[in-house]
Amino acid sequence: MQLQLFEPGDFLTLKEASVWASEYLGKNVTTSNIAYLVNYGRIHKYGENGDAYVSKSELEKYYQSFNGRREHHFKNKLGEDLNWTLSFDQYTEAETTKHVHRLHPYKGKFIPQLVEYFIDNHTDDFKREIFFKDGDIIIDPFCGSGTTLVQANELGINAIGIDISYFNSFISNCKIDEYDIEDVLKETKLITLSLKKFLSNKSTPEFETKLLQELNIFNNKYFPSPEFKGKVNRREIDEVKYGKEKEKLFLPFFKKLVKEYDIELLKSNRDNFLDKWYLKHVKDEIEFVYGKIKRLRNSNTKNILKLILSRTIRSCRATTHSDLATLLEPITSTYYCHKHGKICKPLFSILKWWETYTKDTIERIAEFGQLRTDTKQICLTGDSREINLIDELINLDKKFATLVKKQKINGVFSSPPYVGLIDYHEQHAYAYDLFKFKRRDELEIGPLYKGRGKEAKDSYVEGIAKVLLNMKKYFAEDYNVLLVANDKFNLYPLISEKAGMKIVHQFKRPVLNRTEKDKGAYSEIIFHLKDC
Numbered sequence: 001m002q003l004q005l006f007e008p009g010d011f012l013t014l015k016e017a018s019v020w021a022s023e024y025l026g027k028n029v030t031t032s033n034i035a036y037l038v039n040y041g042r043i044h045k046y047g048e049n050g051d052a053y054v055s056k057s058e059l060e061k062y063y064q065s066f067n068g069r070r071e072h073h074f075k076n077k078l079g080e081d082l083n084w085t086l087s088f089d090q091y092t093e094a095e096t097t098k099h100v101h102r103l104h105p106y107k108g109k110f111i112p113q114l115v116e117y118f119i120d121n122h123t124d125d126f127k128r129e130i131f132f133k134d135g136d137i138i139i140d141p142f143c144g145s146g147t148t149l150v151q152a153n154e155l156g157i158n159a160i161g162i163d164i165s166y167f168n169s170f171i172s173n174c175k176i177d178e179y180d181i182e183d184v185l186k187e188t189k190l191i192t193l194s195l196k197k198f199l200s201n202k203s204t205p206e207f208e209t210k211l212l213q214e215l216n217i218f219n220n221k222y223f224p225s226p227e228f229k230g231k232v233n234r235r236e237i238d239e240v241k242y243g244k245e246k247e248k249l250f251l252p253f254f255k256k257l258v259k260e261y262d263i264e265l266l267k268s269n270r271d272n273f274l275d276k277w278y279l280k281h282v283k284d285e286i287e288f289v290y291g292k293i294k295r296l297r298n299s300n301t302k303n304i305l306k307l308i309l310s311r312t313i314r315s316c317r318a319t320t321h322s323d324l325a326t327l328l329e330p331i332t333s334t335y336y337c338h339k340h341g342k343i344c345k346p347l348f349s350i351l352k353w354w355e356t357y358t359k360d361t362i363e364r365i366a367e368f369g370q371l372r373t374d375t376k377q378i379c380l381t382g383d384s385r386e387i388n389l390i391d392e393l394i395n396l397d398k399k400f401a402t403l404v405k406k407q408k409i410n411g412v413f414s415s416p417p418y419v420g421l422i423d424y425h426e427q428h429a430y431a432y433d434l435f436k437f438k439r440r441d442e443l444e445i446g447p448l449y450k451g452r453g454k455e456a457k458d459s460y461v462e463g464i465a466k467v468l469l470n471m472k473k474y475f476a477e478d479y480n481v482l483l484v485a486n487d488k489f490n491l492y493p494l495i496s497e498k499a500g501m502k503i504v505h506q507f508k509r510p511v512l513n514r515t516e517k518d519k520g521a522y523s524e525i526i527f528h529l530k531d532c
């Protein structure tokens with residue numbers, strides 16, 4: 001990046017820059033968004049600590065180079081019929097992961113704004129009719145992490161979810177359940193105290209403090225922030241070579257400390273997920289906390305604490321920060337971290353994440369508690385191709401079962417799995433292992449492990465059509481089915497036909513940056529199906 005000479009009025013504080021950028025872009029830009037640009041070397045920071053400025057012209061130049069260009073690029077690749085309104089790019093990440101939507105990671109969820117758009121009662125140039133109204137019942141036969149259920153509740157619509165993965169139904173029900181916040185607060189506090197006591201006679205806390213001190217000194221020397229990332233961006237440093245060199249340079253410090261504090265790294269017997277992916281000390285803590293949770297009496301408190309523990313242990317797997325989503329090999333020593341541009345370390349204790357996530361979860365369930373409507377949502381575990389809805393509901397909530405039987409279901413809002421894309425059980429292997437939930441991988445429709453060959457596609461078509469046929473038994477007349485899919489293989493016309501439905505409309509939407517790494521242009525279609 002070339003330094004330029006600026007007009008005096010060109011310098012803005014981070015706060016002023018966020019106000020200016022919000023106006024310029026017509027969307028909410030926060031000071032942390034600006035700080036992100038500075039930290040990642042996209043724009044310069046001027047002035048000293050506590051007195052930081054950025055340049056307005058530099059910021060404008062950055063936005064010009066990016067905004068607009070993205071829409072142009074997407075339409076070039078995916079066609080002019082792309083409906084940019086459905087990109088929801090005016091929403092910040094905090095909004096797309098609002099309240100309970102961020103209680104637990106889940107690969108493959110859609111954003112709440114997309115659900116809202118289709119199930120609420122507004123119309124616009126693209127959505128010319130209202131599909132569902134207050135008091136209706138909708139169903140999501142591929143419920144995943146429960147996004148549809150939560151938004152249905154906010155909008156005063158009853159909803160049923162179904163998922164084949166027990167853990168996914170568990171996440172969904174945790175999101176939608178009501179809690180005695182005082183009880184959750186009390187129990188998390190007690191468990192945190194016991195965990196701290198458990199750690200007080202272990203060597204890991206002191207080992208980690210020492211290791212962090214050493215790392216701080218080392219990283220400040222060799223990876224000063226944000227200068228280092230700036231240099232990498234400008235290709236003044238060969239990041240891979242430099243990172244490897246420094247990783248090697250730090251290793252003796254790490255080994256010395258491991259010996260000094262008698263730290264046990266990985267278990268020798270590594271058959272199951274927990275033994276393979278957790279350092280010995282971490283696994284002991286996980287088992288200690290889970291032992292405490294198991295003894296709780298209030299079942300909703302117990303469930304939400306299990307969810308917090310699951311979120312915690314997901315963050316504590318012995319992997320590099322950039323491989324959190326796709327585990328490669330367990331890591332047992334310090335390493336050069338591409339994501340943070342410095343030497344990082346694996347975790348030796350769950351305490352920090354446990355405390356962070358308990359606080360965050362309690363805030364999120366309290367926030368959602370303020371928005372709840374008095375409607376019913378529930379997620380069932382089962383195979384949507386054959387589940388008997390009424391029988392299952394009767395076991396759990398007789399009153400709701402009667403309502404469903406009498407009023408019937410008004411339609412579907414769902415994103416089915418796609419052919420050979422994700423293994424929905426495997427992504428939460430740690431939770432299945434810890435909680436001993438039963439896995440039913442073989443009943444997943446279109447899992448990654450079955451590939452994308454002809455046989456996989458045929459069985460996918462049969463599977464989704466069978467689900468729609470099964471759901472149809474419970475539908476009211478004039479139902480609406482809305483399915484979100486990136487139908488790369490053009491399978492949905494055949495699926496609709498087999499299910500005795502017709503596609504009456506297709507909404508094509510851009511999907512912006514699904515993950516940090518994935519900046520490619522990608523779109524999906526919301527198929528609107530009705531009875532033939």
Ligand SMILES: C[S@@+](CC[C@H](N)C(=O)[O-])C[C@H]1O[C@@H](n2cnc3c(N)ncnc32)[C@H](O)[C@@H]1O
Pocket residue numbers: 106108109110111141142143144145146147148162163164165168382383384385414415416417418424425443444445446
């Ligand atoms: C794309 S995800 C849904 C994500 C969801 N919309 C969300 O926001 O979290 C598809 C889901 O379908 C589930 N699934 C796959 N086969 C199924 C089956 N036979 N019956 C019910 N659910 C199934 C998977 O477990 C997965 O959670």
